[in-house]
Amino acid sequence: MSDNAARRLSRMFYRISIAIEAGKDRLSDLDGAIGDADHGITMSLGFMAVNAYLAKLNLDDTPPSEIFTAAASAFLDAVGASTGPLYATAFRRAAQALKQDECLSLAEQTAIIKAMTAGIMERGKGQRGDKTMLDVWIPATEAALNAQACNAGGPDMWNSILEAAEAGANATRSMVAARGRAARLGERSLGHMDPGAASAVIILRAMKDTFTESEPGGH
Template identity: 45%
Template sequence: MTRITAEQLVEILRTVARRIDEAREHLADLDGAIGDADHGRTMSEGFAAVVRDAQDAAHAGAGAADLLPIAARSFLDAVGATAGPLYASGFQEAGRRLAGRAELSDGDLLTLVAGLGDGIARRGKAVPGDKTMMDAFGPALRAIAAAEASDADVGAALGLAARAAAEGRDATRTMVASKGRAARLGTRSLGHVDPGAASAAIVIDALREAFEAIRAARGGRG
């Protein structure tokens, strides 16, 4: 098993930022239907800030786990919208769980996803079914727990998490929003995919993609 260095974690975050930026207009369109159409911009700017500051810290000698509280501050500083405090809380929780590790193991990526989801849930006080990003994170975390219980490898666990997040995202189309700005629409939010769930599904799938790239570079081991 190869360890994940701070520099590799920056590349993982860079993959997330790239995928979010590619979906920027799509996320804006989703948000425009039930919100104020700024979700794509804020998520793109937030992850761009995360990559910039994490890269600077890694170059200065920070350990891999040290990048996560830095990511929390960066995202919060860059994003004043609802997603800012939520993802900041997620990165902070992931950093707390992995504190002190100069390098991460493959399995620590699962801890990172779980920390993100649990931190977001605690800050937002949302659960699956509320038509929020937790409709992607919740199923993803359950998939990870089931995969770990069956001794699935990290790649398989991340694949299952990404699939569950996508299914959760799609399920928001049939939900009435009960949290956030979209809750003001009541039943008019029916028929629309929640933008927060859509971006969360992108984040989780990008983490899967980045891990697969690392595994391919090491010859498929891990």
Template identity: 50%
Template sequence: MVITTKDLQRLFALIAEDISAQRGHLCELDGAIGDGDHGLAMDAGCEAAAKAVAALDPAQAAPTTAFNTAAKAFLNAVGASSGPLYATAFMRAGAAVKDRPELGDEEFLRAFAAMAQGIEERGKAEPGEKTMVDAWRPAADAALEAWASGASLRECFDLAERAARLGCEATRDMTAAKGRASRLGDRVIGHIDPGAASAAIVIASITNFVRGADG
């Protein structure tokens, strides 16, 4: 599979569309344990990233430029904690595929893994702390393990999506170690982390993109 900047324009548009469709649900989840605005923040960030990337000339801009453009636009649009986290994710993805005019399967997978790593390091979070890392880390690990065992890119992302969904669901039984939710103690048990929920949506969007490109 060959992924060009034009393909990445489609990917960012797909992510923005899927997040927009779930905006209300994400705000509802956040209302239970946070400020109630996570859906609005993610919608604003993904929409800004998609628009900025769409404005690039795909004949002139390499994939690295697309990722870096998305990072800057997301950060400018979102003041909330998800802003720096996703900006870091996209910048790491750009760094992982530096100077490549187009991406093969392995480069795209490396960009995906770099996003997860960037979020984890920037947020100083680990799995089990009821954050978006609970979706991102298992997804990246599942994809990388599948790739190492010879799976196709599509199979890798099918497994990543499943791992993200399970990781997101697992946050229901966790207390929070980070952010506003951490001040609520045991009261957050029974509620899914909104950051993990939005991460699962983003990862599902990426998976659907891979399925489409693969088909």
């Protein structure tokens, strides 16, 4: 069975779904402190729907960009909450970026992260420091662009991305929420990690595991 780009992306979404499912109780606990306590369930439902949809596709005949387009539709259909439109827009932007080069090169992997971040920013109107998932996605994008500028290899690039993502998620503990339901809490949101930031780290870690699995030193 050929391991084409569409199969790699399908496997990436499968990995994300498994990891989100494993961490859904923690994500919902984080959300319970500053939100509606349903973030883990919502994200799990969204990515399970993506996998169910992708399972119906003939991956040998599907352009990689279509994997992201399909994921956007499936996620949005399953998740009506605010997270649904954010990630649906992110996946659609990734699909547009991938159409430029469907071989999943390191440059294209960087373009995917950059496009997803831009989509989330565009849909959510947020910025760094708002105590949201963007406190993970923006530093992850910066790390990817810096690694690309330094001609880093895949494993080094993704290690930098994940390190920046984890630092970004941890930083949300010291922020007062400016967006989303948590913003209603004001100062009471201090001391808690943003659940969207925590799930973004899970997503990026699954992406790292997928894109580095065939690279030397990727594990």
